[in-house]
Amino acid sequence: MDDLHEFVTSWEDMLSLYFQVENQINDYLTTLTSQTPAAYYEQGRLVIPVATIALEGVTLLSKSARVKAILRYMDELKAQGSSKWATFTDKLDFQLLKKQLANRGFDQATLARLERGIEGTDLLRHFKDNPELADAWRVLDDANSPLKAEIDELNDVSRYLDDIEDFGGYDNWNRILRGSVNNGEELIYRLSKIDAPKPVIYSGDLYRIVDNGLDPLHTHYIPRGKSHRYSQPGEDALYFSSSKEGNTQELTHWGKEIEGNTTTFLYRNIDAEGLLDLTNPKVRKQLGISLDQITNESYEFSHILGSWSQRRYKGIIAPSARGVSDNLYFVNIVIFNSGTANGFIKGKELIKIVN
Numbered sequence: 001m002d003d004l005h006e007f008v009t010s011w012e013d014m015l016s017l018y019f020q021v022e023n024q025i026n027d028y029l030t031t032l033t034s035q036t037p038a039a040y041y042e043q044g045r046l047v048i049p050v051a052t053i054a055l056e057g058v059t060l061l062s063k064s065a066r067v068k069a070i071l072r073y074m075d076e077l078k079a080q081g082s083s084k085w086a087t088f089t090d091k092l093d094f095q096l097l098k099k100q101l102a103n104r105g106f107d108q109a110t111l112a113r114l115e116r117g118i119e120g121t122d123l124l125r126h127f128k129d130n131p132e133l134a135d136a137w138r139v140l141d142d143a144n145s146p147l148k149a150e151i152d153e154l155n156d157v158s159r160y161l162d163d164i165e166d167f168g169g170y171d172n173w174n175r176i177l178r179g180s181v182n183n184g185e186e187l188i189y190r191l192s193k194i195d196a197p198k199p200v201i202y203s204g205d206l207y208r209i210v211d212n213g214l215d216p217l218h219t220h221y222i223p224r225g226k227s228h229r230y231s232q233p234g235e236d237a238l239y240f241s242s243s244k245e246g247n248t249q250e251l252t253h254w255g256k257e258i259e260g261n262t263t264t265f266l267y268r269n270i271d272a273e274g275l276l277d278l279t280n281p282k283v284r285k286q287l288g289i290s291l292d293q294i295t296n297e298s299y300e301f302s303h304i305l306g307s308w309s310q311r312r313y314k315g316i317i318a319p320s321a322r323g324v325s326d327n328l329y330f331v332n333i334v335i336f337n338s339g340t341a342n343g344f345i346k347g348k349e350l351i352k353i354v355n
Contacts, residue, residue, distance in 0.1 A: 230306030246330030249322035274314035
């Protein structure tokens, strides 16, 4: 095996030796066929001066003898059956791979674990084609992950090696990308890597309470510079509720006097399409967020979701922060601009209620 490994890995040297021999033989033959004193002398001697050319201390004759022995051994293995031949070629391939991986910082202990780990699998073939998969295997091995022999996981990890290092290792990166996020930075990363949830249609009534005399579809009445849960300054959004009680709860929470000062606009039987449904637990799980993270007093997560959603959806179906208990809550519908809202309510029944 050592002889064969040396032969395979030094094929460029062997080729170089071949050309040295070929050139010297050609020069010698040219001399023999010329009409010079040197030609007459060499014709008398007829000695080819290349038989002892040496390469790195190994003569051509000894090298060729070893190659012949190797080829005989290979023929014998082939004759003994496909399984022995496959084992032989796998071991040879791994010896070649080891040299590559040693240059990538793999120590002997890791290489030994890798050899045991890929035995009986087809991972060696994948590693030969893409050595970065071996780097991914090392990351999973360091994390004691049972997925280190799964080619799909190795492919995923190999694409995110830098990200995994930035997030402090595989376990943390895996939680952020596939589990739950703990902060805004993690949510931004998660959103940049996943497929956006499919948009849905909200079918039902829309309620919006505004001060008497104001247009309910003019977003400029929102105080400038003030942030709302899913919109920041410069982002256009209109907030509706699916019930009057829910809309009332939202406003009274912020100290708004409802009675005698406001009008409720009720838009009946609305079909608003293209919305992100954050009331759906499966959607929240896909995004890596919890109900509490988007209904507590912090807007860290909701602001990120709002900005991200404005580029992908027409609005959001959102759990209200009011009355949240055991997954029971009022429902808000956020429409991202007044033009879109006008399109949804055009031709629909409108009821005005002076409070």
